Amino acid sequence: MNWEVILKHLPRLLDGAALTLELVAIAVAAGLILALPMGIARASRHWYVRAVPYGYIFFFRGTPLLVQLFLVYYGVAQFEAIRQGPLWPYLRDPYWCAILTMTMHTAAYIAEILRGAIQAVPPGEVEAARALGMARWQAMFYIILPRAARIGLPAYSNEVILMLKASALASTITLLELTGMARTIIARTYLPVEIFFAAGMFYLLIAFLLVRGFKLLERWLRVDATQAR
Numbered sequence: 001m002n003w004e005v006i007l008k009h010l011p012r013l014l015d016g017a018a019l020t021l022e023l024v025a026i027a028v029a030a031g032l033i034l035a036l037p038m039g040i041a042r043a044s045r046h047w048y049v050r051a052v053p054y055g056y057i058f059f060f061r062g063t064p065l066l067v068q069l070f071l072v073y074y075g076v077a078q079f080e081a082i083r084q085g086p087l088w089p090y091l092r093d094p095y096w097c098a099i100l101t102m103t104m105h106t107a108a109y110i111a112e113i114l115r116g117a118i119q120a121v122p123p124g125e126v127e128a129a130r131a132l133g134m135a136r137w138q139a140m141f142y143i144i145l146p147r148a149a150r151i152g153l154p155a156y157s158n159e160v161i162l163m164l165k166a167s168a169l170a171s172t173i174t175l176l177e178l179t180g181m182a183r184t185i186i187a188r189t190y191l192p193v194e195i196f197f198a199a200g201m202f203y204l205l206i207a208f209l210l211v212r213g214f215k216l217l218e219r220w221l222r223v224d225a226t227q228a229r
Contacts, residue, residue, distance in 0.1 A: 039114025
């Protein structure tokens, strides 16, 4: 193992890791915002309310992220209306294409996590809210969603870790995130074992910190719930 090469290129790998964290943070945060109304709609009793989010979720869960990334980065450029539109400066940039695709992809999974969490809320808590005179929307935002957040947090944390690993696909559209930076360094040093080992350690460290952070958040939410009772 050539440790000198790893140490020499450590600053560039750190830059790639920073971009990876940026992509993942924006995608999972924006994906959560996008998934919130879809998750509520998916938990509806009415089929016509569930239909549109179901189609969206079915598409993005049923196709690979790499295919979606290529469709956005290479596909939208084929349409003249998009090239002449106001969003073209963003859609021709691989950074924004990666964020858009990752956001739409993870939103589909988070919406299903929310749906399952909402449906897992004990019926007695909902009935208690109704007995107190809460309207349907009040029960949703003050009782159901906070309870669903505690139920769905472990699955959401798992989705964040999966998006961290999936962010490596952004290197296929020329982004120099951690994997892309590693491939660039390898093209110059011809030392794939050392560089990919270092990149793998970065991914492992980031994943460890994320897991510990979510564990602390879960513990805090459990304490908060216990005090509320």
